[in-house]
Amino acid sequence: MHLVDMLEKPNWMIRIKSLQQSASSVKELVNEKIVAGRHLEAFSIQLVILAIWKQGLHICHAQAASDMEGSPSCGTSRLKRSSHKNGDHNSVECSSAVGNMRPEDVSHQIEGEFLQEVERAEQFAKSIEHGNIEMPDAMEMIFQSALALGRRGGVDELMGDSETALSLYSKAVHLLVFLLVEAHSLILNPPFSLTNSDRYRLRNYVEILNSRQVQLRLILKSDDQQCPT
The missing domain is CATH 1.20.58 (Methane Monooxygenase Hydroxylase; Chain G, domain 1)
Structure with missing residues:
Protein backbone atom coordinates (compact mmCIF):
# COMPACT_ATOMS: atom_id res chain seq x y z
CA MET A 1 0.00 0.00 0.00
CA HIS A 2 1.48 3.35 -1.05
CA LEU A 3 2.19 5.92 1.65
CA VAL A 4 0.40 8.66 -0.30
CA ASP A 5 -2.75 6.53 -0.50
CA MET A 6 -2.74 6.01 3.26
CA LEU A 7 -2.11 9.67 4.02
CA GLU A 8 -4.96 10.77 1.76
CA LYS A 9 -7.23 7.97 3.08
CA PRO A 10 -9.61 7.97 0.10
CA ASN A 11 -11.90 5.23 1.42
CA TRP A 12 -12.70 3.25 4.52
CA MET A 13 -11.22 -0.02 3.30
CA ILE A 14 -7.77 1.51 2.82
CA ARG A 15 -8.00 2.78 6.40
CA ILE A 16 -8.91 -0.71 7.63
CA LYS A 17 -6.04 -2.32 5.73
CA SER A 18 -3.67 0.28 7.15
CA LEU A 19 -4.89 -0.44 10.68
CA GLN A 20 -4.59 -4.20 10.14
CA GLN A 21 -0.98 -3.78 9.04
CA SER A 22 -0.32 -1.52 12.00
CA ALA A 23 -1.77 -4.03 14.46
CA SER A 24 0.32 -6.83 12.95
CA SER A 25 3.55 -4.83 13.14
CA VAL A 26 2.94 -3.61 16.69
CA LYS A 27 1.94 -7.11 17.82
CA GLU A 28 5.29 -8.42 16.62
CA LEU A 29 6.96 -5.84 18.83
CA VAL A 30 4.84 -6.94 21.80
CA ASN A 31 5.96 -10.53 21.26
CA GLU A 32 9.59 -9.44 21.25
CA LYS A 33 9.10 -7.64 24.57
CA ILE A 34 7.51 -10.74 26.10
CA VAL A 35 10.40 -12.95 24.98
CA ALA A 36 12.81 -10.43 26.51
CA GLY A 37 10.88 -10.55 29.80
CA ARG A 38 9.82 -6.90 29.58
CA HIS A 39 6.21 -7.48 30.56
CA LEU A 40 5.37 -3.91 31.55
CA GLU A 41 6.62 -2.60 28.21
CA ALA A 42 4.68 -5.33 26.42
CA PHE A 43 1.52 -4.40 28.31
CA SER A 44 1.93 -0.72 27.45
CA ILE A 45 2.30 -1.49 23.74
CA GLN A 46 -0.55 -4.01 23.91
CA LEU A 47 -2.87 -1.16 24.89
CA VAL A 48 -1.97 0.50 21.59
CA ILE A 49 -3.15 -2.61 19.74
CA LEU A 50 -6.49 -2.37 21.55
CA ALA A 51 -6.75 1.27 20.48
CA ILE A 52 -6.00 0.28 16.87
CA TRP A 53 -8.84 -2.25 16.77
CA LYS A 54 -11.20 0.19 18.49
CA GLN A 55 -10.48 2.67 15.73
CA GLY A 56 -11.16 -0.03 13.16
CA LEU A 57 -14.55 -0.73 14.72
CA HIS A 58 -15.34 2.99 14.74
CA ILE A 59 -14.54 3.25 11.02
CA CYS A 60 -16.71 0.22 10.17
CA HIS A 61 -19.65 1.50 12.21
CA ALA A 62 -19.38 4.96 10.67
CA GLN A 63 -19.25 3.49 7.16
CA ALA A 64 -22.23 1.22 7.83
CA ALA A 65 -24.23 4.20 9.08
CA SER A 66 -23.21 6.21 6.03
CA ASP A 67 -24.32 3.39 3.72
CA MET A 68 -27.70 3.24 5.44
CA GLU A 69 -28.22 6.99 5.15
CA GLY A 70 -27.12 7.07 1.53
CA SER A 71 -29.32 4.19 0.40
CA PRO A 72 -32.70 3.90 2.16
CA SER A 73 -33.59 0.80 0.15
CA CYS A 74 -30.55 -0.91 1.58
CA GLY A 75 -31.99 -0.84 5.08
CA THR A 76 -35.31 -2.14 3.80
CA SER A 77 -33.68 -5.03 1.96
CA ARG A 78 -31.73 -6.01 5.07
CA LEU A 79 -34.90 -6.04 7.14
CA LYS A 80 -36.55 -8.27 4.57
CA ARG A 81 -33.62 -10.66 4.58
CA SER A 82 -33.63 -10.88 8.37
CA SER A 83 -37.39 -11.54 8.51
CA HIS A 84 -37.31 -14.23 5.80
CA LYS A 85 -34.62 -16.69 6.84
CA ASN A 86 -35.59 -19.11 4.08
CA GLY A 87 -35.40 -16.48 1.37
CA ASP A 88 -32.86 -16.06 -1.41
CA HIS A 89 -29.41 -16.08 0.22
CA ASN A 90 -27.84 -15.03 -3.07
CA SER A 91 -29.62 -11.70 -3.23
CA VAL A 92 -27.44 -8.73 -4.04
CA GLU A 93 -26.01 -7.02 -0.95
CA CYS A 94 -26.51 -3.29 -0.77
CA SER A 95 -23.08 -2.03 0.17
CA SER A 96 -20.29 0.24 -0.99
CA ALA A 97 -17.61 -2.05 0.45
CA VAL A 98 -14.73 -3.23 -1.67
CA GLY A 99 -15.37 -6.66 -3.17
CA ASN A 100 -17.97 -8.69 -1.28
CA MET A 101 -17.05 -7.35 2.16
CA ARG A 102 -19.54 -5.07 3.87
CA PRO A 103 -18.60 -2.85 6.82
CA GLU A 104 -20.67 -5.15 9.04
CA ASP A 105 -18.66 -8.18 7.90
CA VAL A 106 -15.34 -6.46 8.51
CA SER A 107 -16.58 -5.19 11.87
CA HIS A 108 -17.41 -8.75 12.93
CA GLN A 109 -13.87 -9.87 12.09
CA ILE A 110 -12.33 -6.94 13.95
CA GLU A 111 -14.47 -7.63 17.02
CA GLY A 112 -12.97 -11.11 17.14
CA GLU A 113 -9.44 -9.70 16.91
CA PHE A 114 -10.22 -7.12 19.57
CA LEU A 115 -11.53 -9.70 22.04
CA GLN A 116 -8.44 -11.86 21.55
CA GLU A 117 -6.18 -8.89 22.23
CA VAL A 118 -8.20 -7.98 25.33
CA GLU A 119 -7.52 -11.47 26.67
CA ARG A 120 -3.81 -11.04 25.97
CA ALA A 121 -3.79 -7.69 27.75
CA GLU A 122 -5.45 -9.26 30.79
CA GLN A 123 -2.81 -11.99 30.85
CA PHE A 124 -0.01 -9.43 30.63
CA ALA A 125 -1.57 -7.42 33.45
CA LYS A 126 -1.42 -10.45 35.75
CA SER A 127 2.35 -10.65 35.34
CA ILE A 128 2.90 -7.01 36.31
CA GLU A 129 3.74 -6.12 39.89
CA HIS A 130 1.11 -3.96 41.53
CA GLY A 131 1.90 -0.59 43.02
CA ASN A 132 2.85 2.87 41.83
CA ILE A 133 4.30 1.84 38.48
CA GLU A 134 5.04 4.39 35.79
CA MET A 135 3.77 3.13 32.46
CA PRO A 136 6.43 3.23 29.72
Whole structure:
Protein backbone atom coordinates (compact mmCIF):
# COMPACT_ATOMS: atom_id res chain seq x y z
CA MET A 1 0.00 0.00 0.00
CA HIS A 2 1.48 3.35 -1.05
CA LEU A 3 2.19 5.92 1.65
CA VAL A 4 0.40 8.66 -0.30
CA ASP A 5 -2.75 6.53 -0.50
CA MET A 6 -2.74 6.01 3.26
CA LEU A 7 -2.11 9.67 4.02
CA GLU A 8 -4.96 10.77 1.76
CA LYS A 9 -7.23 7.97 3.08
CA PRO A 10 -9.61 7.97 0.10
CA ASN A 11 -11.90 5.23 1.42
CA TRP A 12 -12.70 3.25 4.52
CA MET A 13 -11.22 -0.02 3.30
CA ILE A 14 -7.77 1.51 2.82
CA ARG A 15 -8.00 2.78 6.40
CA ILE A 16 -8.91 -0.71 7.63
CA LYS A 17 -6.04 -2.32 5.73
CA SER A 18 -3.67 0.28 7.15
CA LEU A 19 -4.89 -0.44 10.68
CA GLN A 20 -4.59 -4.20 10.14
CA GLN A 21 -0.98 -3.78 9.04
CA SER A 22 -0.32 -1.52 12.00
CA ALA A 23 -1.77 -4.03 14.46
CA SER A 24 0.32 -6.83 12.95
CA SER A 25 3.55 -4.83 13.14
CA VAL A 26 2.94 -3.61 16.69
CA LYS A 27 1.94 -7.11 17.82
CA GLU A 28 5.29 -8.42 16.62
CA LEU A 29 6.96 -5.84 18.83
CA VAL A 30 4.84 -6.94 21.80
CA ASN A 31 5.96 -10.53 21.26
CA GLU A 32 9.59 -9.44 21.25
CA LYS A 33 9.10 -7.64 24.57
CA ILE A 34 7.51 -10.74 26.10
CA VAL A 35 10.40 -12.95 24.98
CA ALA A 36 12.81 -10.43 26.51
CA GLY A 37 10.88 -10.55 29.80
CA ARG A 38 9.82 -6.90 29.58
CA HIS A 39 6.21 -7.48 30.56
CA LEU A 40 5.37 -3.91 31.55
CA GLU A 41 6.62 -2.60 28.21
CA ALA A 42 4.68 -5.33 26.42
CA PHE A 43 1.52 -4.40 28.31
CA SER A 44 1.93 -0.72 27.45
CA ILE A 45 2.30 -1.49 23.74
CA GLN A 46 -0.55 -4.01 23.91
CA LEU A 47 -2.87 -1.16 24.89
CA VAL A 48 -1.97 0.50 21.59
CA ILE A 49 -3.15 -2.61 19.74
CA LEU A 50 -6.49 -2.37 21.55
CA ALA A 51 -6.75 1.27 20.48
CA ILE A 52 -6.00 0.28 16.87
CA TRP A 53 -8.84 -2.25 16.77
CA LYS A 54 -11.20 0.19 18.49
CA GLN A 55 -10.48 2.67 15.73
CA GLY A 56 -11.16 -0.03 13.16
CA LEU A 57 -14.55 -0.73 14.72
CA HIS A 58 -15.34 2.99 14.74
CA ILE A 59 -14.54 3.25 11.02
CA CYS A 60 -16.71 0.22 10.17
CA HIS A 61 -19.65 1.50 12.21
CA ALA A 62 -19.38 4.96 10.67
CA GLN A 63 -19.25 3.49 7.16
CA ALA A 64 -22.23 1.22 7.83
CA ALA A 65 -24.23 4.20 9.08
CA SER A 66 -23.21 6.21 6.03
CA ASP A 67 -24.32 3.39 3.72
CA MET A 68 -27.70 3.24 5.44
CA GLU A 69 -28.22 6.99 5.15
CA GLY A 70 -27.12 7.07 1.53
CA SER A 71 -29.32 4.19 0.40
CA PRO A 72 -32.70 3.90 2.16
CA SER A 73 -33.59 0.80 0.15
CA CYS A 74 -30.55 -0.91 1.58
CA GLY A 75 -31.99 -0.84 5.08
CA THR A 76 -35.31 -2.14 3.80
CA SER A 77 -33.68 -5.03 1.96
CA ARG A 78 -31.73 -6.01 5.07
CA LEU A 79 -34.90 -6.04 7.14
CA LYS A 80 -36.55 -8.27 4.57
CA ARG A 81 -33.62 -10.66 4.58
CA SER A 82 -33.63 -10.88 8.37
CA SER A 83 -37.39 -11.54 8.51
CA HIS A 84 -37.31 -14.23 5.80
CA LYS A 85 -34.62 -16.69 6.84
CA ASN A 86 -35.59 -19.11 4.08
CA GLY A 87 -35.40 -16.48 1.37
CA ASP A 88 -32.86 -16.06 -1.41
CA HIS A 89 -29.41 -16.08 0.22
CA ASN A 90 -27.84 -15.03 -3.07
CA SER A 91 -29.62 -11.70 -3.23
CA VAL A 92 -27.44 -8.73 -4.04
CA GLU A 93 -26.01 -7.02 -0.95
CA CYS A 94 -26.51 -3.29 -0.77
CA SER A 95 -23.08 -2.03 0.17
CA SER A 96 -20.29 0.24 -0.99
CA ALA A 97 -17.61 -2.05 0.45
CA VAL A 98 -14.73 -3.23 -1.67
CA GLY A 99 -15.37 -6.66 -3.17
CA ASN A 100 -17.97 -8.69 -1.28
CA MET A 101 -17.05 -7.35 2.16
CA ARG A 102 -19.54 -5.07 3.87
CA PRO A 103 -18.60 -2.85 6.82
CA GLU A 104 -20.67 -5.15 9.04
CA ASP A 105 -18.66 -8.18 7.90
CA VAL A 106 -15.34 -6.46 8.51
CA SER A 107 -16.58 -5.19 11.87
CA HIS A 108 -17.41 -8.75 12.93
CA GLN A 109 -13.87 -9.87 12.09
CA ILE A 110 -12.33 -6.94 13.95
CA GLU A 111 -14.47 -7.63 17.02
CA GLY A 112 -12.97 -11.11 17.14
CA GLU A 113 -9.44 -9.70 16.91
CA PHE A 114 -10.22 -7.12 19.57
CA LEU A 115 -11.53 -9.70 22.04
CA GLN A 116 -8.44 -11.86 21.55
CA GLU A 117 -6.18 -8.89 22.23
CA VAL A 118 -8.20 -7.98 25.33
CA GLU A 119 -7.52 -11.47 26.67
CA ARG A 120 -3.81 -11.04 25.97
CA ALA A 121 -3.79 -7.69 27.75
CA GLU A 122 -5.45 -9.26 30.79
CA GLN A 123 -2.81 -11.99 30.85
CA PHE A 124 -0.01 -9.43 30.63
CA ALA A 125 -1.57 -7.42 33.45
CA LYS A 126 -1.42 -10.45 35.75
CA SER A 127 2.35 -10.65 35.34
CA ILE A 128 2.90 -7.01 36.31
CA GLU A 129 3.74 -6.12 39.89
CA HIS A 130 1.11 -3.96 41.53
CA GLY A 131 1.90 -0.59 43.02
CA ASN A 132 2.85 2.87 41.83
CA ILE A 133 4.30 1.84 38.48
CA GLU A 134 5.04 4.39 35.79
CA MET A 135 3.77 3.13 32.46
CA PRO A 136 6.43 3.23 29.72
CA ASP A 137 5.71 5.44 26.71
CA ALA A 138 4.47 2.96 24.12
CA MET A 139 4.74 5.34 21.17
CA GLU A 140 8.32 6.24 22.02
CA MET A 141 9.18 2.54 22.26
CA ILE A 142 7.61 1.93 18.87
CA PHE A 143 9.62 4.78 17.37
CA GLN A 144 12.88 3.63 18.93
CA SER A 145 12.20 0.07 17.77
CA ALA A 146 11.70 1.31 14.21
CA LEU A 147 15.01 3.17 14.34
CA ALA A 148 16.76 0.10 15.75
CA LEU A 149 15.33 -2.09 12.99
CA GLY A 150 16.57 0.38 10.39
CA ARG A 151 20.06 0.42 11.91
CA ARG A 152 20.19 -3.37 12.05
CA GLY A 153 19.08 -3.48 8.44
CA GLY A 154 21.89 -1.11 7.51
CA VAL A 155 24.45 -3.35 9.20
CA ASP A 156 23.12 -6.44 7.44
CA GLU A 157 23.16 -4.62 4.11
CA LEU A 158 26.81 -3.65 4.61
CA MET A 159 27.60 -7.26 5.51
CA GLY A 160 26.01 -8.43 2.27
CA ASP A 161 22.92 -10.05 3.82
CA SER A 162 20.41 -8.40 1.50
CA GLU A 163 17.42 -10.59 2.37
CA THR A 164 17.67 -9.95 6.11
CA ALA A 165 18.27 -6.25 5.53
CA LEU A 166 15.20 -6.07 3.29
CA SER A 167 13.06 -7.72 5.97
CA LEU A 168 14.30 -5.38 8.70
CA TYR A 169 13.80 -2.29 6.55
CA SER A 170 10.24 -3.40 5.80
CA LYS A 171 9.45 -3.87 9.50
CA ALA A 172 10.89 -0.45 10.30
CA VAL A 173 8.80 1.19 7.58
CA HIS A 174 5.59 -0.42 8.84
CA LEU A 175 6.14 0.97 12.34
CA LEU A 176 7.08 4.43 11.07
CA VAL A 177 4.06 4.54 8.76
CA PHE A 178 1.85 3.60 11.71
CA LEU A 179 3.21 6.56 13.69
CA LEU A 180 2.86 8.87 10.71
CA VAL A 181 -0.56 7.82 9.43
CA GLU A 182 -2.68 6.16 12.10
CA ALA A 183 -1.35 6.85 15.59
CA HIS A 184 -2.72 10.38 15.90
CA SER A 185 -6.29 9.15 15.33
CA LEU A 186 -6.20 6.63 18.18
CA ILE A 187 -7.74 7.19 21.59
CA LEU A 188 -4.66 7.02 23.81
CA ASN A 189 -3.69 8.26 27.25
CA PRO A 190 -1.84 10.54 26.90
CA PRO A 191 -3.00 11.54 23.41
CA PHE A 192 -0.43 11.19 20.64
CA SER A 193 0.36 14.02 18.28
CA LEU A 194 3.09 15.00 15.84
CA THR A 195 4.53 18.40 15.08
CA ASN A 196 5.18 19.38 11.47
CA SER A 197 8.86 18.78 12.15
CA ASP A 198 8.09 15.28 13.47
CA ARG A 199 6.01 14.45 10.41
CA TYR A 200 8.74 15.67 8.07
CA ARG A 201 11.35 13.60 9.87
CA LEU A 202 9.21 10.44 9.81
CA ARG A 203 8.42 10.83 6.12
CA ASN A 204 12.10 11.33 5.41
CA TYR A 205 12.96 8.12 7.29
CA VAL A 206 10.29 6.21 5.36
CA GLU A 207 11.50 7.53 2.01
CA ILE A 208 15.11 6.59 2.80
CA LEU A 209 14.18 3.08 3.92
CA ASN A 210 11.90 2.57 0.93
CA SER A 211 14.73 3.65 -1.35
CA ARG A 212 17.03 1.08 0.23
CA GLN A 213 14.36 -1.60 -0.21
CA VAL A 214 14.08 -0.80 -3.92
CA GLN A 215 17.85 -1.10 -4.33
CA LEU A 216 18.00 -4.38 -2.43
CA ARG A 217 15.16 -5.89 -4.47
CA LEU A 218 17.05 -5.02 -7.65
CA ILE A 219 20.18 -6.66 -6.26
CA LEU A 220 18.30 -9.81 -5.25
CA LYS A 221 16.56 -9.95 -8.63
CA SER A 222 19.89 -9.60 -10.41
CA ASP A 223 21.40 -12.36 -8.27
CA ASP A 224 18.48 -14.67 -9.07
CA GLN A 225 18.87 -14.05 -12.80
CA GLN A 226 22.59 -14.84 -12.65
CA CYS A 227 22.07 -18.11 -10.80
CA PRO A 228 22.26 -21.12 -13.14
CA THR A 229 19.03 -23.05 -13.60
